[in-house]
Amino acid sequence: NAGVTQTPKFRILKIGQSMTLQCAQDMNHNYMYWYRQDPGMGLKLIYYSVGAGITDKGEVPNGYNVSRSTTEDFPLRLELAAPSQTSVYFCASSYSSREQPQHFGDGTRLSIL
Amino acid sequence: EDQVTQSPEALRLQEGESSSLNCSYTVSGLRGLFWYRQDPGKGPEFLFTLYSAGEEKEKERLKATLTKKESFLHITAPKPEDSATYLCAAWTSGGYQKVTFGTGTKLQVIP
Numbered sequence: 001n002a003g004v005t006q007t008p009k010f011r012i013l014k015i016g017q018s019m020t021l022q023c024a025q026d027m028n029h030n031y032m033y034w035y036r037q038d039p040g041m042g043l044k045l046i047y048y049s050v051g052a053g054i055t056d057k058g059e060v061p062n063g064y065n066v067s068r069s070t071t072e073d074f075p076l077r078l079e080l081a082a083p084s085q086t087s088v089y090f091c092a093s094s095y096s097s098r099e100q101p102q103h104f105g106d107g108t109r110l111s112i113l
Numbered sequence: 114e115d116q117v118t119q120s121p122e123a124l125r126l127q128e129g130e131s132s133s134l135n136c137s138y139t140v141s142g143l144r145g146l147f148w149y150r151q152d153p154g155k156g157p158e159f160l161f162t163l164y165s166a167g168e169e170k171e172k173e174r175l176k177a178t179l180t181k182k183e184s185f186l187h188i189t190a191p192k193p194e195d196s197a198t199y200l201c202a203a204w205t206s207g208g209y210q211k212v213t214f215g216t217g218t219k220l221q222v223i224p
Binding site for chain 2: 004040041042043044045059090092101102103104105106107
């Protein structure tokens with residue numbers, strides 16, 4: 001049972017480059033989330049989705065885009081990487097809103113130089 | 114602005130030495146209070162959800178409690194494998210899935 005799988009685990013980008021962080025879950029969860037975790041700060045919600053085709057902004061969405069074409073996948077796109085986007089990114093999922101993120105992936109560690 | 118503050122930032126215990134971690138919150142419209150455990154290099158692992166003041170939940174050596182202003186995570190007779198960072202988060206009424214996370218308490222249990 002894989003749970004939430006994130007790829008890649010590590011990545012270094014140059015300023016201005018683009019990339020997509022992948023997230024897949026095999027639990028048939030409706031809700032999926034993207035968070036970023038910076039040193040000394042709490043997790044911040046970037047975007048979330050309540051089902052295929054439905055996405056919405058979280059607390060810190062600027063500089064990111066998402067799509068949700070299937071229940072299983074929820075990729076996060078960085079279009080023009082900036083040093084401020086250096087962080088650890090976590091994808092999470094839950095069956096319903098009330099349960100909130102109960103399952104997190106192991107993160108993607110992204111450095112932008 | 115919603116705020117969640119965890120204390121202490123770090124805690125070092127001898128194996129078997131019980132203690133408590135604190136999570137104080139100042140939020141509008143609390144819907145739930147979550148506790149997670151996070152190991153180095155891993156994502157948070159869900160432990161508990163508390164929904165109302167007075168509620169308590171237990172799991173092995175951990176017990177979480179909730180009041181109107183704070184939550185405690187009590188650790189009874191901890192073992193080295195309990196070493197981790199413990200995060201709390203407040204789920205509140207808001208325009209989106211608003212969850213405010215604390216910065217965590219890093220617990221080290223020494224054999």
